[in-house]
Amino acid sequence: MTVMDTPNGFGYPRPSATGAAGPGPEEQPAESVTLADDAELDLSADEAAARVEQTLASLDAELVGLAPVKRRVREIASLLQVDRARRQFGLTSSRPTLHMSFTGGPGTGKTTVALRMAAILHALGYIRAPRVHTVTRDDLVGQFIGHTAPKTKEAIARAAGGVLFIDEAYYLFRPENERDYGQEVIEILLTEMENERGDLVVIFAGYPDRMTTFFSANPGLSSRVPHHIAFDDYSYPELLQIAGLMVASENFRFDEAAHQAFSEYLSRRMEQPRFSNARSVRNAIERSRLRQARRLVELRRPLRKEDLVTLTADDIYGSSVFLDSTDQSG
Structure with a gap:
């Protein structure tokens, strides 16, 4: 389970499942005042809106590309901000359904976006904590009768x-x-997603084709998930940019030859099976660091800072991708 640090409370009642407002456990009830019909409300002046914008800015900074994903996240954030504004004018409506589907290959940023989405939903009062609890089938499906429901x-x-x-x-x-027993999990989720939609947001994630089949076979589930966000694979230039950001974030750098070597590595690796976008890039950099460490130890001389931060072409070309085109472990 991942918990993100976000300031507690923001002085507004939290929306409940029925659309009425109720205080969260970490804050005191705030007096609700309905604005006059001719009043003006500055959305940008809302403290929560400022935190949402900060979260969106961090998403832009952290993730390369993914323009459609970022645009959809902003649309959802805008919907919730306007929903809050409507309530302050006494315009009641049903609480927006916030369950989502994230579809895309591995390493395309789905988990990162889920974390940022949790921060946005918390800032605007739609969940009580900016917390994401990640599970897979093994965490939900039991091995025998009566085991699945409790799990x-x-x-x-x-x-x-x-x-x-x-x-x-x-x-x-x-x-x-x-x-x-997987169908039992789905039936429980159907009930809880409807009954607890004021206290729980469910995000389903997976490969696009399989998720399409999954929702087609479970129309009741599909009808409860209004937000479908597709995460495209990264392009070659985007992956090179991601590699540069990852290297810099760990206080390393490619020398000129290493940059060219990594470009060659990436071109070959993308053509092999089980390529996982940014995840494969991170793994490749980690293995380059291992080869750098071995190289530095074998120098048997005093090291300078420049030695410690520089990844060379040898650290890249040592990958099995260059030795055996059928080996995907490199």
Whole structure:
């Protein structure tokens, strides 16, 4: 479970499942005053809106590319800000349904966006804590009769007041196995997503084609998930940019030859199976650091700061990607 640090409270009642406002456990009830019809409300002056904008800015800074994803996140944030403004004018409406589906390959930023989404929902009062509890099938599905319901309800309880992130959600549905208990998980989720939608946001994540099949086979679940966000694979230039950011964030740098070597590495690695976008880039950099460390130790001489921060071409070309085109471990 991942918890993000966000200031507690913001002086506004929190929306409940019915659309009425109720205070969160960490704050005192605030007096609700309905604005006059001719009043003006400056959205940018809202403290919560400022924190949302800060979170969106950090998302832009942390993630390369993903323009459609960032645009959709901003749209959802805008919807919730306007919903808050409407309430202050006494314009009641049903609480927006916030369950989501994130589809994309591995290493495309789904978990990072889930964390930032939790921060936005918390700042605007739609969840009690900026918390994301991540689970997979193994955390939800039991091995015998009577085991699944307690496991699923425990996961939901851990996520209560925050976000339940179900990774590779399609593994819950196995129609070929009549004795599989994954369908029981789906039925429990259907109930809890409706009954507890004022206290829980569920995000389903996985590969696009499998998620399409998953929702098609479970129309009741699909109808409760209005926000579908697609995470495209990164392009070659974007992955090079990501590599540069990762290296710099760890206080390393590529020398000129190493930069060229990593460009060659990436071109080859992207053509191999099981390539995982930014995750594969991070793994490649970690292995380059291992080769750098071995190289420096074998120098058997005093080291300078420049030695310690520089990754060379040898540190890159040592990858098995250059030795054996059928080896994807490099």
